[in-house]
Amino acid sequence: MSPKITTELLRQLRQVMKSSKYVTEPIQAYIVPSGDAHQSEYIAPCDCRRAFISGFDGSAGTAIITEQKAAMWTDGRYFLQAAQQIDSNWTLMKMGLKDTPTQEDWLVSVLPEGSKVGVDPFIIPADQWKRMSKALKSAGHVLVPVKENLIDAIWMDRPQRPCKPLITLDLSYTGIGWKEKIAALRAKMVERKVLWLVVTALDEVSWLFNLRGSDVEYNPVFFAYAVIGTDTIRLFISGDRMADPSTREHLLLDSSLEAEFKIQVVPYESVLTELQAICVGLSPKEKVWLSDKASYALTEAIPKAHRYLTPCTPICIAKAVKNAAEIEGMRRAHVPKGSVTEISAADKAEEFRSQQNDFVDLSFATISSTGPNGAIIHYKPVPETNRALSGNEIYLLDSGAQYKDGTTDVTRTMHFGTPSAYEKECFTYVLKGHIAVSAAVFPNGTKGHLLDSFARSALWDCGLDYLHGTGHGVGCFLNVHEGPCGISYKTFADEPLEAGMIVSDEPGYYEDESFGIRIENVVLVIPAKTKYNFSNRGSLTFEPLTLVPIQTKMINVPLLTQKECDWVNDYHRKCREVIGAELKSQGRHEALQWLLRETEPITKMH
């Protein structure tokens, strides 16, 4: 991977930062956040502004460009990748390390007195705006909204915003119709005494209307906003997508139905002006509900007295707790793809996956890395770095897919020759962490961050660790990363775990320039039966939905406790039962033989 040469681009950007065509007064710094106007984690090519200006294309990172300097903040998953992708114009800011300044502190340390710092108000979430603005203000600077995006101003071949056809999902997939979802939402609005709810997250719009799209690669969503009133529904969406008869029928656009379920289709671009118009008509105590992570532009459109901000919208929470149809779908989605570990390259995995029923797309870019590339946590193979798989190096495959019935995400780490004792030792610690989370029993209402250390304890004992969270929420034929629950040392926006939520369990260990190990299952939160029941609270645990063998050759069995051995054997028995039956019925005898070999029980010697 060679870095992108950005000298000329930075020169152009610094020019528009001073140009009266774009800014009323020159700005001394410009912030380029990672997301789009919907604060999506994964974004369409037209929104990859930070990658355009810097070359760094990981899923998380913020660039700040001043008159003299350019700096890039990213987290532990991307330290190696970012270092390889940015050129010497840039300083890499490794978030989470002790000596790394925050964006605010860095700005204060480098800016001349009384500076103006610009940012696109549609791209920056309101909570980040607030924090940044406050910090700058107290140091004598000011954060200003710059309406026209300055990266777009210098991006000559910027792609069009995608506008792909929609997929309608019927009740067998969604379990609940969209009218019912809107009715439930309105009940929540009444409870909180709000008149309006603005839906800005793309997966929330998709979930609410039981629609899917493909505007963002791997994420089955489409560009849209929704504004729900007590008896109106506005859907902000572009192009002629509403011309499609099946979509019209699904949304009952041409049916005579109760007025409060009549959807008004409004152009995507008009969301700001429509929201402003709604706010003009509000009586003193009437409130508009919005996520505090929505864009500063939309948040500012609602006068402060009318704003009702929460970290999660009610849709976000409803979506996280899967209903029976969704859980059933997630189970189905995980079944017939048990054989991916048999093959040895990402495109082959995709080929296999795409032969399955209901396959739509991958759920993220497959991470297929061998040896030292494995230490780049979110590595994606490209021709320049492509390494041949060999019998001498660890191979890590992290892949997932979108099916109409669910979303998958699985990582396995394998060795096709003889792993070293050290590789086995590290793999075993990671496995112990994986099991510690997967088998954990914890009270109803526990937040995910309280489970994170279970995944690290075995690594910590030996002085090892990994610089990423342990798990993320997983959508149901929606984003493979979704809030509001997760398992991480970070405590930000962490909603309590409840039965029906689905998260990943993916501890790892990465040795720079040497290898990467990760073991990831998607797991369902289920009620646990316990001997006692303190305060009548009830307990929870996890059930793995992913059923793919864990390579026993990599395990240093004596390092496992008997309980951990039993867990591995129970898990492999379940793989045999469920996946084995499927392979048998598909007549895939070779695959079945492989499965049986890979799921042989392990035994602790005494």
Place this chain on the structure above:
Amino acid sequence: MSPKITTELLRQLRQVMKSSKYVTEPIQAYIVPSGDAHQSEYIAPCDCRRAFISGFDGSAGTAIITEQKAAMWTDGRYFLQAAQQIDSNWTLMKMGLKDTPTQEDWLVSVLPEGSKVGVDPFIIPADQWKRMSKALKSAGHVLVPVKENLIDAIWMDRPQRPCKPLITLDLSYTGIGWKEKIAALRAKMVERKVLWLVVTALDEVSWLFNLRGSDVEYNPVFFAYAVIGTDTIRLFISGDRMADPSTREHLLLDSSLEAEFKIQVVPYESVLTELQAICVGLSPKEKVWLSDKASYALTEAIPKAHRYLTPCTPICIAKAVKNAAEIEGMRRAHVPKGSVTEISAADKAEEFRSQQNDFVDLSFATISSTGPNGAIIHYKPVPETNRALSGNEIYLLDSGAQYKDGTTDVTRTMHFGTPSAYEKECFTYVLKGHIAVSAAVFPNGTKGHLLDSFARSALWDCGLDYLHGTGHGVGCFLNVHEGPCGISYKTFADEPLEAGMIVSDEPGYYEDESFGIRIENVVLVIPAKTKYNFSNRGSLTFEPLTLVPIQTKMINVPLLTQKECDWVNDYHRKCREVIGAELKSQGRHEALQWLLRETEPITKMH
């Protein structure tokens, strides 16, 4: 324990809430927080306003009185005690339970439109004021400062503010002289570009000047504020305490010394006016450093543009990391008291403790409870509830003392007859949790909340739990509860653990109306030697300073792992070595025999 009858007091309070003698306009609600003007956890009798108005005298709780209602918020440690102490005028609000409203939400739900809510601005911390004020404002109410405390207005026999003699500590106890501490503090102030630092926490003032007092029971502190400038020191302290020659000598009040170390002694009551005077003289960018937990009154005295607020002051952090002399003192303080478990009543424990060198006071009211009283987490025996110890019930003793060289805090749970299988089972889970924390290895910079679940895992597996944190910071001849570190599921103001910090490790299990179990040691954070060293970060672990046998009769040994057995045996070996040697040298043969019996190794059957 019979509840305090508060009908008449509440009537009087509601009267002054409307009296123009105290409030410019009638207030519809009055908040009575727990703390004093220094946000102390433990307070002097004159500051026990919440206990006076309600009868509930636990260390944490907030009372709110409206025209019709009275409600008391407290946490899981005090649910039973509060329920027993308050009468039917009060509603108990159990914090941490799902359906318990926050104080703000409750106020909004019960107040008539456009209400005024009053609070003493010297008692409420600025951060709580801010949160409360915001929530009330957005619901159309307003939080107002009421200068005269309304509880004091109706409290006829309110005690005087204590003004006890001071104790000076020399270098052998403190390790660092006060001039050196002030110099280090000024270096931090330069680093943060602040001109002034206001010290409001009593233990911070005590630590800074190497002085101790006894104004607050169990907490060796005295009522004072300090304001440190770049070349001035102001100590706000009442009475003639500065008349004592040894104090004058310690503070060099009569010596000719560098101007910047000359202490100006100012009356305690004048802190607000002096601070206001300082702020009048500030140039535009000059800042005053204050904890964000300082009182609203002092915070408001500093114009917003000049405020520099942080969750911890630099003194708080410096105080938490003990120096070599302090660690040595803490070790000494823990040694000769190994025999308390032998005796069976709290006053006897105090008698024994007070015979030790350097004994000053207890560090908190001894919790000595048997059977069902043990389920009241912060139970303190009083004549009405006093139960005889018997061979049929579990006995819990939580006691600690202040010595000139350190502070101790230890809990042991014992049975003098034959414990039931269930009692042993629960005790063993608690012990497993205690060991899991004590033996944990974790990276440098880990926050305490990430270790909390280790203490609960064994209980969780069986559906059990306890409703308090696992550990608190412990001061060195200072408050037995001190910030900013701790081990709790709460993530509030949790500074990363570093070598030299001292915390308690005290998981428990409490069965209402039946028994209480807690196993508590004071432990020192020390560097851990690990096989590997990821990112060169270094690892930490804990060393128990408390050396008191854990009753092996209570252990269901087969439930322990071999590692846990080894931990118990190693711990008991250390008790024998250190405490045994001391008992021998004191010629206490009976105690020595008891120690040897209690520390017999346990063995897992195979």
